[in-house]
Amino acid sequence: MDTKENNVCNEQVYNMLFNSNSKTIFNYIYYKYGNEEKAYDTVQEAFIKLWENCTKVTPEKAKAYVYTIANNLYLNIIKAEKVRLKYASKSLAISNESPEFLLEEKQFHEKLENALNALPENQRTTFLLNRIDSKKYAEIAIIEGVSIKAIEKRMHLALKTLREKIDGI
Amino acid sequence: MQENFLARWLNNELSQEELSKFKETNEYLTYKKIVDFSSKLEAPTYNTEEALDQSKINRNAKIIRLNPIRKKLQIAAVVLVLITGSYFFINSLDKNVITGYAENKTLTLPDSSIVTLNSVSEITFNKNNWDTNRNLTLEGEAFFKVAKGKKFTVNTSQGIATVLGTQFNVENRTGFFEVTCYEGSVSVYFNGETTILPAGNSFLAIDNEVIITDISGVNDTQTPSWLLNESSFKSIPLKYVLNEFERQFDTKIETKNINTSILFTGTISNKNKEIALKSICAPYQINYKIEKNKVLLYLENQTK
Numbered sequence: 432m433d434t435k436e437n438n439v440c441n442e443q444v445y446n447m448l449f450n451s452n453s454k455t456i457f458n459y460i461y462y463k464y465g466n467e468e469k470a471y472d473t474v475q476e477a478f479i480k481l482w483e484n485c486t487k488v489t490p491e492k493a494k495a496y497v498y499t500i501a502n503n504l505y506l507n508i509i510k511a512e513k514v515r516l517k518y519a520s521k522s523l524a525i526s527n528e529s530p531e532f533l534l535e536e537k538q539f540h541e542k543l544e545n546a547l548n549a550l551p552e553n554q555r556t557t558f559l560l561n562r563i564d565s566k567k568y569a570e571i572a573i574i575e576g577v578s579i580k581a582i583e584k585r586m587h588l589a590l591k592t593l594r595e596k597i598d599g600i
Numbered sequence: 601m602q603e604n605f606l607a608r609w610l611n612n613e614l615s616q617e618e619l620s621k622f623k624e625t626n627e628y629l630t631y632k633k634i635v636d637f638s639s640k641l642e643a644p645t646y647n648t649e650e651a652l653d654q655s656k657i658n659r660n661a662k663i664i665r666l667n668p669i670r671k672k673l674q675i676a677a678v679v680l681v682l683i684t685g686s687y688f689f690i691n692s693l694d695k696n697v698i699t700g701y702a703e704n705k706t707l708t709l710p711d712s713s714i715v716t717l718n719s720v721s722e723i724t725f726n727k728n729n730w731d732t733n734r735n736l737t738l739e740g741e742a743f744f745k746v747a748k749g750k751k752f753t754v755n756t757s758q759g760i761a762t763v764l765g766t767q768f769n770v771e772n773r774t775g776f777f778e779v780t781c782y783e784g785s786v787s788v789y790f791n792g793e794t795t796i797l798p799a800g801n802s803f804l805a806i807d808n809e810v811i812i813t814d815i816s817g818v819n820d821t822q823t824p825s826w827l828l829n830e831s832s833f834k835s836i837p838l839k840y841v842l843n844e845f846e847r848q849f850d851t852k853i854e855t856k857n858i859n860t861s862i863l864f865t866g867t868i869s870n871k872n873k874e875i876a877l878k879s880i881c882a883p884y885q886i887n888y889k890i891e892k893n894k895v896l897l898y899l900e901n902q903t904k
Binding site: 446454457458461463468470474475477481492497516540543558559561563564565568586587590593594597 | 603605611631634639648651654685
């Protein structure tokens with residue numbers, strides 16, 4: 432393959448990288464800190480850094496590169512706010528469940544959201560990347576820059592803590 | 601339970617045996633619910649296309665940070681600096697109090713000394729270093745009740761009155777400078793000479809001619825008469841009496857064939873125009889005519 436065509440400075444490569452990764456970065460930072468504005472800015476900043484260094488970063492490494500930058504940008508700077516997650520409206524729209532059931536669902540949503548907010552930031556991020564963004568453990572490991580084993584551990588602990596919290600133990 | 605059991609379950613890595621065993625536990629239902637439910641959650645809306653466009657704008661414009669909160673903070677900081685700056689600036693400026701026609705004002709200085717301003721007067725002083733520098737400038741007339749402390753100086757265009765803590769009155773009008781001491785003593789600096797004025801005495805300079813009089817005869821009280829809405833005079837040329845009348849009643853006086861340098865002794869009311877006019881005119885058999893904001897004084901035999 433021609434190296435020039437495959438360069439991040441190439442508009443198409445850049446677009447491709449942006450389209451396939453920016454939403455995950457946005458969500459990732461949002462899960463971490465619960466601040467949409469910061470999440471959006473992080474995406475912008477990470478990709479500007481990538482563009483500035485487009486000659487030095489190969490497309491294969493670009494993904495890990497932007498995640499690392501995103502990770503470093505707000506490290507230790509902001510205190511986590513509450514993560515507000517919408518419950519997918521599609522699941523409610525098609526349901527013709529009883530009001531009792533819907534109420535129960537709503538209550539469960541609230542409980543889950545509270546429990547999620549109470550989780551340590553790294554467990555919450557891992558859990559939500561897996562559940563909402565359907566990221567495999569291996570992928571999350573790349574994003575977080577840790578081993579797959581560590582991600583499994585976080586996942587396990589996250590589930591355990593969530594259940595304990597929701598069942599009120 | 602095995603290490604990271606739940607993570608493996610979520611990844612469908614459990615053996616048939618492990619799974620059926622897990623399904624029998626009490627917790628299984630909640631776990632199932634958490635997993636099902638959480639996959640239906642949604643992160644905040646994010647428009648990739650818009651973000652990409654924005655990214656290209658930022659990329660070219662090299663706007664590194666898009667941070668509205670920080671921007672607001674910066675604006676807030678600038679505003680705060682301006683406000684505090686102007687606060688201190690305004691505070692460091694001299695304070696100015698002015699009275700108009702027929703108006704008196706009493707104010708308390710930072711050291712709780714009291715100043716009462718007579719009509720058409722103005723004082724200027726600096727609030728900030730008042731404790732170390734009790735210095736003020738007077739235009740017009742004022743009565744001072746000075747709290748004990750450092751030297752208290754009243755500067756006027758004609759002379760300077762200095763005290764350590766007493767009650768005194770200073771009047772500084774065109775061609776007329778008077779300091780009256782009611783308590784303690786006041787040092788008056790006038791025309792290069794310093795005079796110590798004891799209580800109950802008045803230092804008067806009319807057209808640079810100095811007269812020191814004992815005022816206890818005219819006024820028994822411990823305060824100047826104008827504080828009681830009267831104006832007292834002792835051997836004062838009539839024109840100054842008329843000037844005072846003009847200030848107190850916001851009225852113009854015109855004279856016809858009258859010698860305004862004749863001396864006047866007496867007290868006029870600052871409240872009732874008629875009575876005041878009578879007290880001025882009667883001793884000299886002067887007639888008066890009142891029009892709107894004007895009074896005409898004339899001698900009877902010469903008009904007509």
